[in-house]
Amino acid sequence: NFMLTQPHSVSESPGKTVTISCTRSRGNIASNYVQWYQQRPGSAPTTVIFDDDQRPSGVPDRFSGSIDSSSNSASLTISGLKTEDEADYYCQSHDSSSYVFGTGTKVTVL
Amino acid sequence: EQLVETGGGLMQPGGSLRLSCEGSGLIVSSNYMNWVRQAPGKGLEWVSVLYHGGSTYYADSVKGRFTISRDESKDTLFLQMNRLRVDDTAVYYCVRSRFNTFDLWGRGTLVTVSS
Secondary structure, three states: OOHHHHHHEEEEOOOOOOOOOOOOOOOOOHHHOOOOEOOOOOOOEEEEEEOOOOOOOOOOOOOEEEEEOOOOOOEEOOOOOOOHHHHHEEEEEEEEOEEEOOOOEEEEEE | EEEEEEOOOOOOOOOOOEEEEEOOOOOHHEEEEEEEOOOOOEEEEEEEOOOOOOOOOEOOOOOOOOOEEEEEEOOOEEEOOOOHHHHEEEEEEEEEEEEEEEEEEEEEEEEOOOO
């Protein structure tokens, strides 16, 4: 199995941009798709990015995802930060027989 | 489409509990169904998956103690949890996965293991 490591927290002002990294410990980050979930307090997670860089319908284009094989990591970028973006964010991937979530990042909009 | 979990509660260490998950607007038995848990104040942890073909997989932390299953006549997903431990305390979510994305989540049911 492998782990997905994220920064514990990031914070930025409204209107700015934040990028959250998700580093895979073993295996190639590009070998399995990466998803990103947003979880607001008291609620179940919702998908903001799937298949590395695809947005579900209804997710604003301020959210974008990417993969960087050189650092074996995925990234979620939120541009034009809004107060409603304040939440926990988790990356997720899989291997042949299990699913793995990242450690989670708390995004604070100052 | 909606998933609703039931069966959570307070249990003593070493005890057993069975969670249920019913769907509305979807056929649970035709989907890849998972259990994902979240300990209080902690991150998400995948627990188990049941593929529509019947294959099952488990996280190492629950292998040999938990069993995922379904009743097709009731279109209900289950998680039988045996030999419960304090660190099994969590909100347990029933989740559908499609192409490795967890795209539909229930609201969760809280399991507390404490003496």
